[in-house]
Amino acid sequence: MNLTHLSAIALIGLLPVPSLAVEPIKLGAVLPLNDISGRQGVNGMKLAVKEINEAGGVLGRPLELIVIDDEMNPEKGAAAIKQLATVNKVDFFVGGMSSSVHLAQIPLMKEYGKVTLWSGSASSKVERALKDQDWFFHLHPWDYQQAQGYLDGWKAISQKHPEVKIQKWFYAYEDGAFGFSTFKAFSEALPKEHMLQGAFFKSATSGGGDYRGVLKRAKNENPEIFVWAGYEADAALIMRYAKEIGFTPPLFIGSPPGWSADFGKSAAAETVVCYGAWAASMKDINKASRHYYDAYRAEFNTEPNSYLGPLSYSGIHILAEAIKKAGTLDTPTLIAALKQTKYDSPLGETITFAPSKIIKHQGLNRQKIMQWQNGVLQVIWPFEYATAKIVYPYQGK
Numbered sequence: 001m002n003l004t005h006l007s008a009i010a011l012i013g014l015l016p017v018p019s020l021a022v023e024p025i026k027l028g029a030v031l032p033l034n035d036i037s038g039r040q041g042v043n044g045m046k047l048a049v050k051e052i053n054e055a056g057g058v059l060g061r062p063l064e065l066i067v068i069d070d071e072m073n074p075e076k077g078a079a080a081i082k083q084l085a086t087v088n089k090v091d092f093f094v095g096g097m098s099s100s101v102h103l104a105q106i107p108l109m110k111e112y113g114k115v116t117l118w119s120g121s122a123s124s125k126v127e128r129a130l131k132d133q134d135w136f137f138h139l140h141p142w143d144y145q146q147a148q149g150y151l152d153g154w155k156a157i158s159q160k161h162p163e164v165k166i167q168k169w170f171y172a173y174e175d176g177a178f179g180f181s182t183f184k185a186f187s188e189a190l191p192k193e194h195m196l197q198g199a200f201f202k203s204a205t206s207g208g209g210d211y212r213g214v215l216k217r218a219k220n221e222n223p224e225i226f227v228w229a230g231y232e233a234d235a236a237l238i239m240r241y242a243k244e245i246g247f248t249p250p251l252f253i254g255s256p257p258g259w260s261a262d263f264g265k266s267a268a269a270e271t272v273v274c275y276g277a278w279a280a281s282m283k284d285i286n287k288a289s290r291h292y293y294d295a296y297r298a299e300f301n302t303e304p305n306s307y308l309g310p311l312s313y314s315g316i317h318i319l320a321e322a323i324k325k326a327g328t329l330d331t332p333t334l335i336a337a338l339k340q341t342k343y344d345s346p347l348g349e350t351i352t353f354a355p356s357k358i359i360k361h362q363g364l365n366r367q368k369i370m371q372w373q374n375g376v377l378q379v380i381w382p383f384e385y386a387t388a389k390i391v392y393p394y395q396g397k
Contacts, residue, residue: 022060022062023061024061024062024063024064025057025058025061025062025063025092025323025329026064026066026088026089026090026092027045027049027064027065027066027090027091027093027094027316027319028066028068028081028084028085028088028090028092028093028094029042029045029065029066029067029068029094030067030068030070030077030080030081030084030093030095030096030105031070031096031097031120031312032070032071032072032097032098032101033069033071034069034072034205034233035097035231035257035258036232036260037097037120037232037256037307037308037309038072038097038308040258040304040305040308040309041095041097041119041120041306041308041309041311042067043296043304043309044292044296044304044308044309044310044311044312044313044314044316045067045094045313045315045316047295047296047299048312048313048314048315048316048317049063049064049065049316050299051295051317052316052317052320058320058324059323059324059327059328063320065094065316066084066088066090068080068084070098070101072097072098072101072205072206072231073101074098074100074101074103074104074105075104076101077098077101077102077105078104078105078107078108080105081105081108081109081112082108085108085112085114090114091329092114092115092116092117093114093115093116093117093118094116094117094118094119094312094315094316094319095118095119095120095312096118096120096121097119097120097121097257097308098120098121098176098177099120099122099123099125099126099176099177099178099181100123100176100177100178102120102121102123102126103123103125103129103177106126106129106130109136110133113331114135115137115319115331115335115338116135116136116137117137117139117315117316117318117319117338118137118138118139118140119139119308119311119312119315120140120257120311121140122140122141122142122143122146122178122181122182123142123143123177123178123181123182124143124144124181124358125181127142127356127357127358128358130358130359131358133359134335134360134361135335136359136361137318137338137353137361138356138359138361139314139315139351139363139364140277140311140363141364141366141367142356142362143181143182143184143185143186144185144188144189144357145356145364145365145366146182146275146366147185147186147189147190148189148366149365149366149367150186150275150369151189151190152366153368153369153381153382154369156381156382156383157369157380157381157390160383161389161390161392163392164250164251164390165225165250166194166224166225166251167193167194167195167224168194168195168221168223168224168225169194169195169196169197169223169225169226169227170196170197170198170199170217170218170221170223170225170227170249171183171186171187171196171197171199171227171228172198172199172200172201172211172214172218172226172227172228172229172230173198173199173200173228173229173230174200174201174202174203174205174206174208174230174234175200175201175202175203175206176203176206178229179200179229179230180200182229182255183198183200183229197217197218197221197223199213199214199217199218200214201213201214201228201230201234203233203234204230204231204233204237205233205234209234209237210241211234211237211238211241212241212244215238215241215242215245215247216245216247218247218249219245219246219247222249223249224249224251225250225253226247226249226251226252226253227253227254228253229255229256231256231257232256232257232258232259232260235254235256235259235260236260236263239266239268239272239396240268242268243268243396243397248394248396249394250393250394251392251394252271252273252394252396253273253274253275254273254274255275257276257306257307257308258276258305258306258307258308259274259305259306259377261302261303261305263372264377265375267396267397268396268397269372269375269396270372270373270395270396270397271371271372271373271391271392271393271394271395272372272394272396273369273370273371273380274371274372274377275367275370276307276368276370277307277311277347277367277368278310278311278346278347278368279305279307279370279377279378279379279387280293280303280304280305280376280377281378281379281387281388282346282347282385282387285348285385285387286346286348286385288345288346288348289310289347289348291346292309292310293346305377310345310346310347311347313346314343314345314346314347314351317343318338318341318343318351319338321341321343322334322337322338322340322341325340339361341353347364348385349364351363351364368381368382368385371388371390371391
């Protein structure tokens with residue numbers, strides 16, 4: 001297959017590599033460039049590749065990053081994997097975001113059997129599809145890990161701040177693999193004494209954009225906590241329609257992989273809570289986070305604000321360190337080296353790999369609870385990473 005047969009897929013670039021008289025180690029990445037998380041994920045990988053190449057590369061060879069835009073479309077995501085493997089002949093697969101896209105890619109990835117360091121995809125459907133695949137290393141927490149982490153976090157917050165009520169929930173979720181599995185995992189983890197209602201919506205990323213119905217239903221239920229799980233494109237519209245119908249729950253939580261750069265500047269964003277692995281405010285409490293933040297700003301002349309950036313950045317450094325330790329690209333030897341990973345990441349955690357429910361090599365097992373305060377995204381839990389205390393109740397206008 002050549003690029004003329006992939007007109008719907010944008011091959012967005014090959015990172016320049018040092019002019020060394022050796023074959024580069026090729027990394028094939030697939031992410032959506034119509035979403036801020038995908039774009040910043042690519043930037044995080046570019047930054048890591050630049051740092052590694054400037055330090056001499058790996059095993060005397062430069063890294064070359066080849067990125068294809070999946071447009072958050074499963075068919076295009078699968079075609080991108082085939083393109084990278086058969087035409088670009090990459091050595092490894094990296095990147096990733098959407099669970100629906102990844103489900104379409106997995107059959108081909110099984111066929112190629114390349115060592116894969118995947119930054120995204122939270123759906124446990126993805127995990128089930130990857131049972132017994134020793135070549136797959138996953139950084140992002142699975143939906144059930146996230147759900148339990150959020151409940152642990154809210155329990156700890158409500159114990160420390162008794163005014164925060166967490167009994168009655170309403171969950172709005174996008175109608176793809178990410179949304180359905182997120183709601184299912186949360187409903188299974190929520191203690192029976194709590195109350196939960198849920199409804200799905202069509203995300204703007206898949207042709208939707210009218211959230212009035214699901215928001216009116218949520219308002220009628222009068223929850224103590226409202227959560228929506230979708231994408232960047234949904235955020236501003238959800239806030240606009242919530243304001244339109246006067247929906248102001250005590251806790252207003254958004255759970256997309258990333259937010260638009262100017263979301264926190266809107267009056268409606270004040271005290272909105274979100275889930276994620278990293279916030280720029282962590283630069284003041286973590287050395288690795290400070291390095292990532294400063295290097296990203298210097299390289300791209302903008303502030304990083306999606307956690308998929310440092311997560312993808314970490315994935316490239318983890319893979320490079322494992323290749324150095326293995327001394328070869330041989331798959332079994334490299335897998336053994338990756339199993340020994342201990343990487344002090346910008347996310348605050350030291351990333352290691354251990355079995356989850358199904359796969360052998362899972363990295364992170366929870367996310368953080370964060371809140372927009374005066375235009376800045378602050379971490380409020382876990383308390384050891386906190387950059388601010390929770391402000392309650394929701395104060396958006």
